[in-house]
Amino acid sequence: MSHETVQRPLGIAILTVSDTRTIETDKGGNTVEHFVLAANHSVKDRAIVIDDYNSIRNTLIPWCNDESIDVIITTGGTGIAARDVTIEAVKSLFEKQIPGFGEIFRYLSYTEDIGTKAIASRAEAGVNTNTLIFSIPGSVGAVTLAMSQLIIPEMPHLVREITK
Incomplete structure (x- = not known):
């Protein structure tokens, strides 16, 4: 089986979920943006919302309907604290899950x-x-791991798969 990829720059939207971050202090979101731009993709939109189910969904839904956005990457709110609702909000929008991403991310987080x-x-x-939607933790270490080892290398192939 060939590993065909989309050959064009992808349009990316970045959502940071945090009660405290601003664009200036959003190290996780800034790290995502750095990796996106370094890979010659473009940032189509970026936002910060509080840890609130409806706020997250209300930001993501228009992005999912925007044809210029191929990939959404969310950072933050992926833990098990009571305020962490990113996963519940994001999964409510999934038509298909990609379980291998979370499995491999946790494995790499554990080992590295x-x-x-x-x-x-x-x-x-x-x-x-x-x-395509990825939800990752907000720490710079987690973002760097996810972006460098999984998201940037696989994004073009995954986008091609869902749009062919």
Whole structure:
């Protein structure tokens, strides 16, 4: 089986879920943006919302319907604290889940970054219509790991798969 990829720059939207971050202090979102731009893709939109189910969905739904946005990457709110509702909001929009992303991310987090603390990560990926969605933790270490080893290398192939 060939590993065909989309050969054009992809349009990316970045959502940071945090009660405290601003664009200036959003190290996780800034790291996502750095990786996106370094890979010659474009940032079509970026937002910060509080840890609130409806706020997250209300930001994501228009992005899923925007044909210029191929991929949405959310950071933050993926843990197990009561306020962490990113995964619930994002999964409610999935038409298809991509369980391998979360499984491999947790494995890499365990072996290369945070050890057994990785069991508390609920990182997920899935598809809404023709939009690929990744939800990753907000720490710079987690973002760097996800972006460098999984998202940037696989994004063009996954986008091609969901749009062919």
